[in-house]
Amino acid sequence: MNTINPVEVIQQVNEGNILSPQGFKAAGVHAGLRYSKKDIGVILSDHPAACAAVYTQSAVQAAPLDITRESIAAEQKLQGVIVNSACANACTGEQGQKDAYEMRNHAAREFGVPDHYFAVASTGVIGEYMEMDKVKNGISTLKPAGSAQAAEDFGAAILTTDIVTKHCGYEAVIDGKKVTMGGSAKGSGMIHPNMATMLGFITTDAAIESAELQKALSAVTDDTFNQITVDGDTSTNDMVLILANGEAGNEKLSPAHPEWNVFLELLKKTSEDMAKQIARDGEGATKLIEVNVQGMGTKQEAQAMAKTIIGSSLVKTAAYGADANWGRVIAAMGRSNLVFNPEKVSISFGDIKLLHQGVPVDFSEEDAKAYLEQKNIAIHVFLEEGSEQGTAWGCDLTYDYVKINASYRT
Structure with missing residues (x-):
């Protein structure tokens, strides 16, 4: 063996x-x-x-x-x-x-x-x-x-x-x-x-x-x-x-x-x-974002959830602005077409807990902003639908993305 x-x-x-x-x-x-x-x-x-x-x-x-x-x-x-x-x-x-x-x-x-x-x-x-x-x-x-x-x-x-x-x-x-x-x-x-x-x-x-x-x-x-x-x-x-x-x-x-x-x-x-x-070199990007989802029924569901979150323009712009708006994360989850109980969701940015079991957590905006200003950011989502997990990677969405693609051929 x-x-x-x-x-x-x-x-x-x-x-x-x-x-x-x-x-x-x-x-x-x-x-x-x-x-x-x-x-x-x-x-x-x-x-x-x-x-x-x-x-x-x-x-x-x-x-x-x-x-x-x-x-x-x-x-x-x-x-x-x-x-x-x-x-x-x-x-x-x-x-x-x-x-x-x-x-x-x-x-x-x-x-x-x-x-x-x-x-x-x-x-x-x-x-x-x-x-x-x-x-x-x-x-x-x-x-x-x-x-x-x-x-x-x-x-x-x-x-x-x-x-x-x-x-x-x-x-x-x-x-x-x-x-x-x-x-x-x-x-x-x-x-x-x-x-x-x-x-x-x-x-x-x-x-x-x-x-x-x-x-x-x-x-x-x-x-x-x-x-x-x-x-x-x-x-x-x-x-x-x-x-x-x-x-x-x-x-x-x-x-x-x-x-x-x-x-x-x-x-x-x-x-x-x-x-x-x-992902780190995304057009105009300043940050690499990793999304970890734990607690889904299947690995495929966990991966799909992670990719839905990282693909959200609102999540990406919040990361660019160092805005700890966890509401954008759970909003993206809601359109994932995956079944989960919102009252059992917990969300953290790095080690900073923002939502626990569907209830907002008091946190330091200053600490959260300082964390989101780093070059590498991790968003952690915890659910209670199963034991599977998935990870996805992306980047923030910046003004430069529009500039680069507005003139791609010229």
């Missing part, structure tokens, strides 16, 4: 990134799709890797998602991912499909691998056609390397309105071998994923088959990327993609492996870290 506590064996990699695992390279360049910033990036494995992906649940989906699905379906293997910012290649019809294929095939030829070993991802303005001459020229200038700078260049190339690059790395020992996982993501606005985030890429040197990797990614996504919201809008291009090249040399992982839970925790830590970075 496995007695390992997976949480205790996971270690964070200092300055971890998409290249922390063995056998991966990356690059990012400026191809002219954006005015001056990097806009084309690539991740490349030294050899074909097991892969898995989750995609947006939006009814409107961009061409690159179709091409990536097709690539994965061919052999359940990938060796590279080509990504661009500035143009989403969404709502672009037959031409958009052709451009996504051309982008994939050009990258595959450039790096000497079969076409279907490449995935494609795009992010940016919807409804504009790709400038393919610039895209192909940019791909031809990519020089993948294994350095920290190469990882940073890739992270910069996939950004749109993001303020900072988002990356992390974690490691654990499995079968006596060090297994490492790294991540790179972009996302700042149009975040309410129904599956993942705008774009997230994960690499690992673990040995695992694609089918088991897909099960793991799908399960972990529900507790991480699916539990963030910035503005309630789901993108046409959302995707999280993971590559596992097996270079760690562990026995192939599956639910029957005695250390399967260690791998799941490694994936959860990586995904949660990136999800929280996305």
Whole structure:
């Protein structure tokens, strides 16, 4: 019987990134799709890797998602991912499909691998056609390397309105071998994923088959990327993609492996870290807000309640203004379409109790304001409908969110 506590064996990699695992390279360049910033990036494995992906649940989906699905379906293997910012290649019809294929095939030829070993991802303005001459020229200038700078260049190339690059790395020992996982993501606005985030890429040197990797990614996504919201809008291009090249040399992982839970925790830590970075970097945001809901009948209900609260514009603006208005929290709960007894609800901001069993609690407005002025805020909700709990992450809503999105195309 496995007695390992997976949480205790996971270690964070200092300055971890998409290249922390063995056998991966990356690059990012400026191809002219954006005015001056990097806009084309690539991740490349030294050899074909097991892969898995989750995609947006939006009814409107961009061409690159179709091409990536097709690539994965061919052999359940990938060796590279080509990504661009500035143009989403969404709502672009037959031409958009052709451009996504051309982008994939050009990258595959450039790096000497079969076409279907490449995935494609795009992010940016919807409804504009790709400038393919610039895209192909940019791909031809990519020089993948294994350095920290190469990882940073890739992270910069996939950004749109993001303020900072988002990356992390974690490691654990499995079968006596060090297994490492790294991540790179972009996302700042149009975040309410129904599956993942705008774009997230994960690499690992673990040995695992694609089918088991897909099960793991799908399960972990529900507790991480699916539990963030910035503005309630789901993108046409959302995707999280993971590559596992097996270079760690562990026995192939599956639910029957005695250390399967260690791998799941490694994936959860990586995904949660990136999800929280996305929420923290919400357009115009000044604070990361975490909502913890305890005492619902099912985990899904607890997660839905937490996400309803964090998605409330009134809760988000109260957080921005450091206003301890717990009434906005319970008001959001009331429209969640979930059954609960309001007379059994308790609410705290951090350690400051505001409502207990449906009855207001006297509290220091000054202490509450000081707490809400911090960069990281936790809202705790306690109910008595069951024993399950759920967590969601988001950010405050500021004046700058309107400014950024009012001039997004200009």
